[in-house]
Each structure stands twice: as C-alpha cells, then as structure tokens.
Amino acid sequence: MSEPQAQASDDEPTLVEAAPPASPLDGGEAVSPGAIGGHRTWSGPVRLLVLAVALAFVAFGVPGIIDRYWLQIVTSVVIYSIVTLGLGLLIGRAGMVSLCQFLLLAIGAWVALRLDYATSLPFPLLILIAGVVTGLIGALIGLPALRLSGLYLALITLMAAGAITVVLRIAQFPNGGGGFFGNSAAGGASSRLPRPAIATGDTAYYRYCVAVALLMFLLALWHVRGRPGRAWAALRQSQATAVAAGVNVTLYRLWAFALASFMAGVAGALLAAAAGGVNINQFPVQNSILLLAVVLMGGVYSLGGAVVAALLLRLLPALLDNWGVSTELLTILFGVGVLQVLLTAPGGLVDQVPKDLANLGRGLRKLASPRRAGEEAAQP
C-alpha cells in the first residue's frame, strides 16, 4: 500500500527549499547555466576556431582601424570585462551578489601603485599581488555571505563599498609616492602605474590587457568546468544537497568571493597603468550598482556575457557621447534592460540576442515564402 502524495511529506522542518524563483539574483532552478546555452549547436572545434579568429581580430585587427581615443576606450572595455567576469561568476555560478566589486577595482589599483612606489617588482608580479590582496579583502567582505543572502548580502557589500570610499578619501587615494605608506603631494590627483617594458605604447598595452583578460577567462572556464563549478551548482540548488554531497559550503562560498575579488584586483592594477591612470573620482559607490546592472544585462550564465557587460559599461557611454546624446539616457536604458532580464530574459543579452535573431530569421523566411508555410501548416 502507499499513501497519497499529498500526505507524503512529513510536517517537519526541512532545509530543502521547494520551487526556487526564476531570477538570476535568486539563483533559481528554472533558469540555469545548463539550460541556457543548451541551444548552441556548433561543434567544439568550429567554436574554438571562431573564438580564435575573433580573438586574433580583437588583438591585432582592432587597433589598426580605430584612433587613439577609441583605443583607450576599447582598452578599458577589455579591463572592465575582467571585473564583469568575476561578478558574473559570483552571481550566476555561486548564486551570491556583491555590490562592492567596483570599489575593489580601486583597491587593486591602489595596491599595485603602492607596491610600485615601495618595490621594484616586475609588472606581472604587481598584478598578481594586487589580485591576491584584493581577493583576500573580498573574501573578508564575503564573510557575511555565510549567513546572509539576497538583499541583506547586497546591503552589507554596498556598505563595505561605502567604507572603502571613506578610506580612499581619508588616505587621499592615490596619494603620490615614496614607499608603501608614503604620501607625496607631487603625485597630484591622479597616479599612473609605469607600464611593463614590453608594452609601453598604447597599442602594445592594449594587447597586454587582452592577454591578461584571456588568462582570466581561462581561469574562469577552469573553475566553471571543474570541481568548484560542480560544488557551486550544488550550492545554487540548495545548501542541504551540497552538504549531503560533502561540499565544504563555507570554503566554496568564500572562494567564489575571493575569485571575483581577485579578478577585480587584477583589473584594478591594469587600470592603474592605462592611459590617464587612476583618480578618486573614478570610483563612486553608485557605479557598483551600475556594474551589477550591466552584468545582469550581459548575462551571468555564460562567460561571453562579461564581454557584453563591459561593452555596455564602457563603450556605450562613449558612443552616446560621440553621437551627442546625453549619457543620462543610460540610466533609463539600463533600468529597462535589468527589468527585461529579471522578467523575461534571465540569460541576458548574450543568450537572448541569438535566440531573437533566430526567431526573426524564421519569421522573415516565412514572410518570404508564405505559400510554402501555408502548405506546411496544411499537412500536419
């Protein structure tokens, strides 16, 4: 004998949550990295080839067709794609949200600058240390994530962002030079990190940034495909199922924060050596929310979404500016965009645009041959 299903659940508290909601901010089950991207039909080698050609064009073709101003813009797109990559991983894979990633960018830049004033470490090592230090700070900020989630976690990280701003102001970031803790008025309002010897020119430095970004994307891919990716997938579904599988929840939660922050730190160090260097006005707290918006719009369930997000964040304002349109428009545009993502297109632009184009193509084909479509419909 078996009892009816409706009675089959004991009225005891269980840690398994039923029917999670579908928005990316809640890490829902209805929408998931696996479900999104499943429509791709390209085979592995073809995709790899297309990606390689695209990458070669980005590294060698793009600098040839744009002037110095746009090269700076594109360089910052590449650098910011590392930040959006980290935040996308945190939201889409680990199912947590942080509103302090933009300020961690400043921390990364700061650490790299201070290390440069104090030591004569080579540039790659500066980036690495800036990343690791920022990663540690990020993990520290992520500690509340062990107890909180959703809105409360977002609030805590936003407060952390505010706190970092206060520290930057008090310390008069980027505060000149002279040793690790030195302060020199000669540095002025903005500081620039000396570039590596192999990449002193703008074009060479652009390629250097592309190479570092590529490494970060590979690091992300390695995480997503590997053991951390599987552990995060379990955590996203429910904490109970992760624990029952032996996943160290504390470790993987903090690791996600550390990884995202490491990437922000690396990007910050790169930014410090970009044209114009860094100054305190570059890092307003509200940009953290802007960052969250573009990451959601780009798409958090695919690594390509990070590139789209960076284009929205850095290229779109420059384009609007160029066309004489007020960049204030962006706030409205991003607001509508985020609403769209949360309501209908959880995979973001990187997932939705190919789908929409395919639908449009089908629609156009049908319009072009209405008779055949009619015949098809007549024969079930």
Add this chain to the structure above:
Amino acid sequence: MIEVDGLTVRFGGVVPIDDMTLTLSGGTCGLIGPNGAGKTTFFNVLSGFVKPVAGAVHAFGDDLLAMADYRRARWGLRRTFQTEQAIADLSVFDNVLLVRENTQGGRATPRQDVLDAVAFVGLEPEADRRVGTLGAAQRRLVEVARAVVGSPRVVLLDEPAAGLPDDETEHLGRLIRRIPEEIGASVVLVDHDMSLVSACCETTAVLDFGKLIASGATAEVLRDAHVIRAYLGTEEEV
C-alpha cells in the same frame, strides 16, 4: 550498524523525536511510521541539519554528532531527499562525480568509480545528459548513484519511491537490495510503500510521535498490533 541512545529533538514546544533509543543493525533496515512521526527529522539529525537537545548517535563506533555536517559525507554517510535533490544543472556524470570528489576513498580512479555507480543504477545511456532534462524516476536513480559512489558506509533513503509508478518502484527495490552486498554499505529506508519496505528490509523500526514503538524482523513488526493501530489504523473494538 547505527546506535542511537536517548536522542531528543525539540523545535519550540514540538518534540519530533522523544528519547529515542534504537540499534539499526547492518544490511537494510526499514524505518516506518505515520506522517510527523520523526523519520525525516531523524535523517536530518544524522546529516547534521538538525541539532538534537540530548542523546548520542554512534555509527560503526564513531560519534556521528561530533562531526561537522559536510564531513559526515566524507566519513561515508550518504542520503537521498524526500523531495529529490539531484542537481538539475549538472550532467548525471557530474552529479555523481561531485559526491566522489568531495568524499574520501574509492574503489578505483574517480572516473571509474563514477562510471561504476552510474552503471549500478543503469543510467549509462544518460550519463552525459543534464539531470534537469530527465524524468522523475531517472532523477531518483541519479540520487541513488550519488549515494553509492566511492566508499559509502551508511546510506539513508528518504522515501525514494515517492511518486514513482509500480514498475519503477520494483526496479528501485531490486537496486536497494543489492546495496549492502555489492556496495558494502548499511541502508536505512524510509518509505510509506509497505511492499517496498517488506521486500527490501530484514529489520524494521516503527516510530510514532517521536517515540520508537516497535522494532525487529520486518514480518513480525508489521504483524504487531501496536504498529497496525498506530500506522495502518484499525477500528477500535467496543
């Protein structure tokens, strides 16, 4: 072999497990009782999701309650959930690999262990499919594969046959009977399907309102008058 001694769980004024003392011998043990009897709470205590106010649980001589929750899986404790919890985003293979790589010890290489576990439940053709695209019965099997991969010592099955049609339940029953011998783990089975429990379990314990009311050989327990009254319900003779 699990020894439970004086276990008590309290949620405010509710006492879902009340001074429970029980020995679950090896092989496959059934744990039955009406809804709210404390079966799932007992599993949650073993998993570390619920902290008891009193009592002790020893499994093969190790103090289970002293271990951090995720370390219990490493020790060899596995479970399935009443509402099936195979990870929808991962493939069948990755679902099982997740457990293998986060627990200790195995029979062969991680890859081989995972393939063996997938073969054990008969899901080889679906190994690379995303669990979210599988049907309810196959997802239950994924959970069983997760429970048997590597070196499990105690496998807790929480209503594994809930919602399954009869033929799928029979298949599951055959699998459950093979676990102690082929995998070498003790099984504790909670289910409302008495035919499944009597087909799989040599011994059975009965809970009612958090108290143990009977335990022993399955056939005898199911004949016990107390059990019939508490669980199956009988008309009181006047």
